[in-house]
Amino acid sequence: MTPVPTPDLSHRLPRTLAADISTYADRPGTAVRLNGWVHRRRRMSGLAFVVIRDRSGTTQVVVRGESTLAQLDGLTEETTVEVVGTTCTNPQAPGGVEIVDPQFTALSDTAATPPIELWRPKISAGLPTLLDAAPVTWRHPRQQARWQLAAASLHGFRSTLDTAGFTEVQTPKIVESATESGASVFEIDYFGRPAYLAQSPQFYKQVLVGVFERVYEVGPVFRAEPHDTVRHL
Template identity: 40%
Template sequence: MWKDRVLSSEVLRSEEGRRVKLAGWVHSIRDLGKVVFIILRDRDGMVQLVFSLNTSGRELVEQAKRLGKEYVVMVEGFVKHTEKAPGGAEVHVDRLQVVNEAEVPPHLEPDQRAKVDLDVRLDDRMLDLRRPENYAIFRINHVVLSAARRYLESEGFMEVHTPKLIATATEGGAALFPVAYFDKEAFLAQSPQLYKEQLSAVFERVYEIGPLFRAEESHTNRHLSEYVGIDVEAAFADEEDVMRVLEGMVAFVIREVTERCRKELELLRRELKPLSTPFVRLTYDEAIERLREVGIMIEWGHDLTTEAERALGRMFDGPFFIVDWPTHLKPFYIMPREDDPSRSYSFDLMYGWLE
């Protein structure tokens, strides 16, 4: 049934007159009487279907008129190139099969532009995810993680998976989610740090991509209770070696997203600038001095405020590292400098005002 199916993007690249079979969801319908235009959506994009008396026949045109949004259909027909069609090509249909009907609340139809409250969207998340903008975000997320894996493996790193139910905290207990573990108390992992350190003592270079949990009571867009982290650990390496891996990975990921997600970026109205390495290195002391020059006073030994991070972000056109942080601001596993134990072999990567 699905053996010869092609995706919408392949239709747009096909030669005139090629016979194709497609399957997907009815995204939108335009009924002009003798001709019905349908936008079909699949996992690769959208393509226009044409039902006309000449090509499809009266019975098929009437069947097309009865379709509803989000109906699942399979069609066959011939490719025709025309500048009037989205993407420059369309399919003139001579066979239609309704795989499944659908009833969709009007405010959740994927082609609608009306803003809907988050609670409503989450109640019908499957429908909400069918909006092209949400699909684009998931597609970009996939490419980011795929590119990160490729880069890290090219650098000799091996992927590992560490426990997500832990007995003790890694970076302080205040941000832990407690869970019942049979007759004991356990916690959701906030970091794979201690596991990575043990694994790097065996495999030298390891990385993990997986969920992490932090019970930080905050409603800003900078704090998530659950997120996907990319963690690396390397033996026989210092902080400069790790920064080179990190900046190389970020630059590679940006390049891959730019090349592989052009239509998604256009849909989201986002433009990614190519990055050159190495990124700027700025010491903690230099950061404080630059902030003082613009009237933001940070006492030595204190963490940077959001206002300070925003100000620093405006000073640089791309990502930059802040290095040599005060030791007491960092977790216990960060190594103090031999020449000045009050400072540590540590760094934060900043991109604009985001850490």
């Protein structure tokens, strides 16, 4: 029996993120729309699995039928795609739900072959590759986790202090003179005048304590000192 293709509902279907796909576990047969990158393709005899990655995680798409399988030939890894299909419960799939009877629409092709295979659990590339190809290599789940952990830490820090009645402030980062003694500073040319990158917000916080009582800042500081020593983590 030839499967009936999913109708084009993309113009009126809201986008579903990978993190939300589990909410369809008790609603098999629901039409959904995914947008993301082709994370990995695994083609077998008359069957293929395509993993779609978005900002929240991955979703498994099951492809059957020659006409749909033929679409995969032009969908290389990291191609940006839209997928419209129906949900199907599968405990082995990410989130316990997979997408069947899909329709693929390529939104943007890859400009070049990615320098690393993003679907592999670990990255074997060296630091130069990671930095030179950062727009791609940062997509790896392990690299993403660094940003996500930092974001979660900042969120927790801010939430704790906000709850305690602190006021968040943003202090200048280019100053006319050093604001803290005993620290080396970065000197810059500010429109023909000497200036420095702020090495501490201490002075401004001391002033603002007299205004708000409780203040804090999350921001960069610049100290012209060695950073890769036994004293540093």
